[in-house]
Amino acid sequence: MSIRFGPAGLGPVNTAKEMLEKLHGQGLQACEIAFTYGVYIKPVDAEEIGKIAKSLDIELSIHAPYFVNLNSDDPKKIVATKKRILDCCEIGEKLGAKIVVFHPGYYGKMKDETYDNIKKGILELLEVIEKKGWKIKIAPETMGKINVFGSIQEISRLAKETGCAFCIDFAHVLARDKSVDYALIEKLFPQKQWHVHFSGIIYGDKGEKEHRITEEQEWRELLSHLPKDKEIRIINESPTMIEDSIMGLKISQSLP
Ligand SMILES: [Zn+2]
Numbered sequence: 001m002s003i004r005f006g007p008a009g010l011g012p013v014n015t016a017k018e019m020l021e022k023l024h025g026q027g028l029q030a031c032e033i034a035f036t037y038g039v040y041i042k043p044v045d046a047e048e049i050g051k052i053a054k055s056l057d058i059e060l061s062i063h064a065p066y067f068v069n070l071n072s073d074d075p076k077k078i079v080a081t082k083k084r085i086l087d088c089c090e091i092g093e094k095l096g097a098k099i100v101v102f103h104p105g106y107y108g109k110m111k112d113e114t115y116d117n118i119k120k121g122i123l124e125l126l127e128v129i130e131k132k133g134w135k136i137k138i139a140p141e142t143m144g145k146i147n148v149f150g151s152i153q154e155i156s157r158l159a160k161e162t163g164c165a166f167c168i169d170f171a172h173v174l175a176r177d178k179s180v181d182y183a184l185i186e187k188l189f190p191q192k193q194w195h196v197h198f199s200g201i202i203y204g205d206k207g208e209k210e211h212r213i214t215e216e217q218e219w220r221e222l223l224s225h226l227p228k229d230k231e232i233r234i235i236n237e238s239p240t241m242i243e244d245s246i247m248g249l250k251i252s253q254s255l256p
Contacts, residue, residue: 002230002231002232003223003226003232003233003234003252004028004029004030004059004232004233004234005027005028005029005030005234005236005245005246005248005249005252006023006028006029006030006031006032006058006059006233006234006235006236006245007023007028007031007032007235007236007241007242007244007245008032008034008063008197008235008236008237008241009031009032009033009034009241010031010032010033010034010049010060013040013041013042013045013049016045016049016052017049017052019031020049020052020053020056020058021052021056022242023056023058023242024056024057024058026242026245026246026249027246027249028058028242028245028246028249029057029058029059030058030059030060030061030233030234030235031053031058031059031060031061032060032061032062032063032101032235033060033061033062033063033095033097034063035062035063035064035065035088036063036065036066037065037066038065039065039087039088039091041091041095043091043094046091046094046095047094047095049095050094050095050096050097051096053095053096054096059097059098059233060092060095060096060097060098061097061098061099061100061101061195061233061235062088062091062092062095062097062099062100062101063100063101063102064084064085064088064100064101064102064103065084065088066103067080067081067084068081068084068085068102068103068105069081069103069105069106069108070082070104070105070117070118070121070122071104071105071106071107071108071110071113071114071117071118071121071149072105072106072108073108073109073110078121081105081121082121082124082125082128085100085102085125085138086125086128086129088100088102089129089132089134089136089138090132090134092136093134093135093136097136098136098137098195098233099136099137099138099139099165099167099195100136100137100138100139101139101140101141101167101195101197102138102139102140102141103140103141103143103148103150104118104122104140104141104143104149104150104155104158105117105118105121105148105149106147106148106149107147107148107149114149115149115154115157115158118140118149118158119158119161119162122138122140122158122162122164123162125138126138126162126163126164137164137165138164138165139164139165139166139167139195140155140158140159140164140166140167141155141166141167141169141172141197142155142166142167142168142169142172142173142176143169143172143176143207143208144169144171144172144173144175144176144201144203144207144208145175145176145206145207145208146176146206146207147206147207148207150172151176151177152168152173152177152184152185152188153188155167155168156188156189159189159191165191165193165195166189166191166195167195167196167197168185168189168194168195168196168197169196169197169198170196170197170198170222171197171198171199171200171201171208171211171237172197172201172207172208173185174201174203175201175203175207175208175209176207176208180225182225182226186227191230192229192230192231193230193231193232194230194231194232194233195232195233195235196232196233196234196235197234197235197236197237198214198219198222198234198235198236198237198248199211199212199213199214199236199237199238199241199244200212200213200214200215200218200238211237211238211239212238212239213238213239213240213244214236214238214244214247214248216247216251219244219247219248219251220251223248223251223252223255224255234248236248
């Protein structure tokens with residue numbers, strides 16, 4: 001089984017090198033850069049950080065800003081959404097990042113058209129990426145709130161019909177569906193490469209409330225159920241994401 005573990009955050013540019021060395025020293029091989037509130041790395045720094053990450057065998061990924069919605073009823077917001085995701089792709093290419101994770105959108109007023117609108121947006125993004133010759137992939141994420149687009153079925157269908165990558169957030173799946181059907185997920189995502197988010201989560205009737213520290217037992221459950229024939233990156237988003245990632249790595253090494 002090939003699994004890379006790492007946190008959802010690189011931190012500031014001026015400490016990026018130390019951070020990557022620290023992760024490497026702990027055996028972690030992945031790191032997601034949080035552009036949650038915008039792209040904060042300049043192109044020249046991105047190339048430098050990318051070189052360091054590569055030399056340490058750490059695969060980088062990017063989380064696109066939260067202010068995106070491919071199902072907005074305001075065309076200007078769709079344009080802005082695409083620009084935000086493409087800006088992440090552009091800097092991600094300089095970073096040598098593998099993937100840009102994003103929240104696909106809300107059901108909003110156009111509930112019935114949601115799937116088609118989001119699919120259309122993704123196809124247009126893929127067209128630009130191909131034209132630019134970028135290698136980076138874009139990955140809509142499974143979402144934890146029931147009123148937000150992003151069930152495992154919806155994300156699987158997008159990946160199948162557009163060829164885009166995907167992010168399976170197992171904490172979100174639990175919060176949304178109240179249980180995790182590992183066999184179904186394996187069936188829905190036959191692709192060889194899985195980008196995964198995982199952490200403890202607090203949830204209610206409407207789904208996700210917030211991420212919390214990952215318990216050892218939760219890691220054991222996830223890791224014992226993951227398919228063995230895939231290349232998997234697991235990004236931890238808990239408040240103690242580095243420690244939790246190290247715990248996941250240690251448990252995975254101890255499993256038969
Ligand atoms: Zn996310």
